Structures are given as structure tokens and as C-alpha cells.
Amino acid sequence: MKRLLMWMMALACVLGVGMAQAADLTLGAGDVIKASVFGNPDMATETRVSESGKITFPLLGEVKVSGLTVQQAERAIGEQLVKKGYLKNAQVSIIVSQIQSAQVSVLGMVNRPGRYPLDGGKRGVMDMLAQAGGFNVDGGDTVSVVRTRDGKTSKTVIDVVDMVRNGALDKEIELGPNDVIYAERSPRFYIYGEVQRPGSFRLERTMTVSQALAVGGGLTPRGTESGIKIKRRGGDGSVQVIAAKNEDVVQTDDVIFIKESWF
Structure with missing residues (x-):
């Protein structure tokens, strides 16, 4: 692991x-952004997107940015600065410093x-x-x-x-x-009877009965590999009792029972 x-x-x-392309990030409430305008350091600001989806930007006041990508927000702010006559050419840059949305x-x-x-x-x-x-x-x-x-x-x-x-x-x-x-x-299997550590264990891929027995610590002095039984629940909920061989593959939720030797 x-x-x-x-x-x-x-x-x-x-x-x-x-995969990380910040320009494609869609802004939302709680995000914190750092915005700047090329050649105008006095317009640099760090602000949080409000629950209403707006930020406060110098000169413009509230600007809605929620639902816009970073590139779209840059363009929207720049267009408003030009439209309102504050700048002739506004090149806005936004960096998202905290992503909460x-x-x-x-x-x-x-x-x-x-x-x-x-x-x-x-x-x-x-x-x-x-x-x-x-x-x-x-x-x-x-x-x-x-x-x-x-x-x-x-x-x-x-x-x-x-x-x-x-x-x-x-x-x-x-x-x-x-x-x-x-x-x-992780899928589990269960092993009981004459094993050193009976209980529930992680089922590894293609685990065999022999490997499951080893995970359970092996046989007790009274245990035998002969006559191993597996209780297995089918898709319809019915339970089958299977005579298992050491090389058989254990399935999820199988219950393995190791019986006591008669000799």
C-alpha cells in the first residue's frame, strides 16, 4: 500500500x-483573486468574490465575475475600463490565490x-x-x-x-x-476453524485458498487441508457450500472453514 x-x-x-490551466478556471463565490492592470500599478487589488458573485475593482466598483473563466473576467474588466473612459487600452491580469468555489x-x-x-x-x-x-x-x-x-x-x-x-x-x-x-x-474474505488466526482479511487479487490459509497463519496442530469448505453467496442471495481445493480462487465475502483432522 x-x-x-x-x-x-x-x-x-x-x-x-x-492538467493545471488556471485560465480555464470558472470563478465562484469565495474565490480570492489578485487583479492588476498593465502600466497602472495603482489599480492592483486583491479581493474575494462575494456571495452575489461580484468583486470590488478600483474605479469600477462592483463587477460580476461569478460564472466567468479567468480569461473572460480579465476581458470583462478591461472592456469596462475602456467603455467608461478610464483607459484607452486595458490589459488586465488575474491570478486566483485561493479557490473556494x-x-x-x-x-x-x-x-x-x-x-x-x-x-x-x-x-x-x-x-x-x-x-x-x-x-x-x-x-x-x-x-x-x-x-x-x-x-x-x-x-x-x-x-x-x-x-x-x-x-x-x-x-x-x-x-x-x-x-x-x-x-x-477492500474486498474481504473470512477464514475459521483450525487456523492460527481466524477472522476477516483483505482479499488480494487472484488469491487462492492456499494463500488465504497462509494469511490466516496456517493450520493449527489439529487442522487439515483435507475437506476445506467454502460458503459462497450467489447473486440471488442463496448460499452454496463448496468443496474447495488449494488452487481454487477465493471470491469476495467467501467464508472458508478448515476442519479438524481425525488423526
Whole structure:
């Protein structure tokens, strides 16, 4: 898990360079911007976007910027300075110093769940997971991303381990304001009977019965690998009891029972 977190952070840095384009950020209430006008240092100002979506700008007073990208806001302020006769040519520059309107919720099995800003306006899932400290000890391999676009909500499941190990960057998702990332809990299996450490354990990919037995600490002196049974719940809710072999692959929520040897 630590190695995966390091990969995630390294990949996030690579993605961040390519994805962060502050000019495309849409401004909203709570954002703090630094605005300046080329050749007019007395017009430089730092201001917060109000709940009504406006900023206070020198000479102009209140200017509505909520819903505009940084480039659009620069152009709108410049046009008003020219239109009202304050300048003949206004070259306005805006830097967003604090982003409060554009945030993503990272929840579930991460080390630091919470809301994180979309610094620079565009971030991917890997970057936001890294900001949240990566998966915790109960985290699995997948995350669910819930997004709302044009009034429609969609859910996408991403296999993070596959993305990192195979470099499948085409599966990365560009996030937007109020998106939600939920880090899923790792799948579990259960092993009881004559094992050293009976209980619930993380199910690794393609784990076999023999490997599951090793995770449970191996057999007790009275245990036997003969006659291992697995209780497995089907999709319809029914429970099957399966005579298992050591090479059989364990499935999510399987209950493995190791019986006592008669000899």
C-alpha cells in the first residue's frame, strides 16, 4: 500500500503539470483573486468574490465575475475600463490565490477525507487521492467518481491499481466543482476453524485458498487441508457450500472453514 501511494503521488505530479490551466478556471463565490492592470500599478487589488458573485475593482466598483473563466473576467474588466473612459487600452491580469468555489469531496477509505480545492482549475482523480493521503489500511483498489454535468449525474468506477501498474492514463477523469470521489473498502474474505488466526482479511487479487490459509497463519496442530469448505453467496442471495481445493480462487465475502483432522 505504501508503494502504491508513492506511485500515486508521482503520477499525480505528472498529471498536474499537464492538467493545471488556471485560465480555464470558472470563478465562484469565495474565490480570492489578485487583479492588476498593465502600466497602472495603482489599480492592483486583491479581493474575494462575494456571495452575489461580484468583486470590488478600483474605479469600477462592483463587477460580476461569478460564472466567468479567468480569461473572460480579465476581458470583462478591461472592456469596462475602456467603455467608461478610464483607459484607452486595458490589459488586465488575474491570478486566483485561493479557490473556494471549485472543490471536490474525497471520501471513504482514505487517510484524510474531506473537501479539496481544484487548484489551477483542473485536477484528476489520482491527484486528488494523493492530496487526501491515499488509501488507508482498509482501502481497496477502486474508487467511484460521481459527477453532475448538465443536470445529469453519472457514476464511474476506476481501478486505481490497474491505472498505476499499467500506466493506463487514458482512464483518468478530469474533475469539476462538487464532484465526489469515494474510495471503496477492500474486498474481504473470512477464514475459521483450525487456523492460527481466524477472522476477516483483505482479499488480494487472484488469491487462492492456499494463500488465504497462509494469511490466516496456517493450520493449527489439529487442522487439515483435507475437506476445506467454502460458503459462497450467489447473486440471488442463496448460499452454496463448496468443496474447495488449494488452487481454487477465493471470491469476495467467501467464508472458508478448515476442519479438524481425525488423526
